[in-house]
Amino acid sequence: MxxxxxxxxxxxxxxxxxxxxxxxxxxxxxxxxxxxxxxxxxxxxxxxxxxxxxxxxxxxxxxxxxxxxxxxxxxxxxxxxxxxxxxxxxxxxxxxxxxxxxxxxxxxxxxxxxxxxxxxxxxxxxxxxHRNEALCEVITAKPLDDSTRKTLMEALKKFVKGGKNITLTEKVDSSIIGGMIVGVEDKHIDMSIARKVQMYTEILKQSV
The missing domain is CATH 1.10.520.20 (N-terminal domain of the delta subunit of the F1F0-ATP synthase)
Structure with missing residues (x-):
């Protein structure tokens, strides 16, 4: 069949x-x-x-x-x-x-x-x-400035293997407060202040 x-x-x-x-x-x-x-x-x-x-x-x-x-x-x-x-x-x-x-x-x-x-x-x-791309998405509380974007791209180039061309998508979400959330292909890195607040809140709850 x-x-x-x-x-x-x-x-x-x-x-x-x-x-x-x-x-x-x-x-x-x-x-x-x-x-x-x-x-x-x-x-x-x-x-x-x-x-x-x-x-x-x-x-x-x-x-x-x-x-x-x-x-x-x-x-x-x-x-x-x-x-x-x-x-x-x-x-x-x-x-x-x-x-x-x-x-x-x-x-x-x-x-x-x-x-x-x-x-x-x-x-x-x-x-x-086909285009040898690495799809990356960054979420920030405010739009990226040129300096931050340049620094981020340099870091992503070192992180992505195979010499792939990075295609960066930028999104703004004020709820993350600060920092950034980065998605690189199948990886997810949450460096937002909102995530840190959540983490510390959970630690405090466990210690009470």
Whole structure:
């Protein structure tokens, strides 16, 4: 069954990769969603549409949470073939590149639209690896000044391995009082004053 599924998906996506050899994604993605994402990455890269595909899928991801779109995805009253046709028409009108259009059409035809949001999330993760990026997020009580940002970036470069390019997202949350909370890939470092207050409060409660 597993072998049949792999063959079925690859055959369904043959138009996306028919003129070039398969290109392995820089990040291993498994499962049914992974097979679609791997095929899309390979096709988009070979067709030189990788950035366009990413941009349009990110925009689509925002639409997929809207009630009307959710109803369209989940309804069984519209056949997979009709869903594929409608999606293709909408995608073409929105200016999506052929690799993305073919991908959406195949996903719909195979009745996998309920997995589409996860597929797009996985594709975004593959693109992060493709650009050799390290996603970092910093939360501070006040916006960072240039000097603090420079110091933080220098520290992050030493912390992140593999010479990855750091993509920093800054957020402001006055509730942390001061200090900062830093997220680096899968690591989380809470250096906020709010966290220290909480920690000392717990210590005082234990000593009473």
């Amino acid at each position: 597993q072998r049949y599924m792999n063959s079925f998906i690859l055959n369904s996506l043959r138009n996306m990769c028919s003129q070039a050899k398969s290109t392995k994604p820089p990040l291993s993605i498994f499962g049914i969603e992974g097979r679609y994402v791997n095929a899309l990455y390979s096709a988009a890269l070979q067709m030189k549409q990788i950035e366009q595909v990413e941009k349009h899928l990110q925009a689509l991801q925002k639409e997929l949470v809207k009630p009307k779109v959710v109803d369209f995805v989940e309804t069984s009253m519209i056949s997979s073939a009709d869903k594929a046709k409608l999606l293709k028409e909408v995608a073409e009108k929105s200016g999506m590149p052929p690799a993305a259009i073919n991908f959406l059409e195949v996903v719909a035809e195979n009745g996998r639209l309920k997995m589409l949001r996860k597929m797009i999330t996985l594709f975004s993760a593959v693109m992060v690896a």
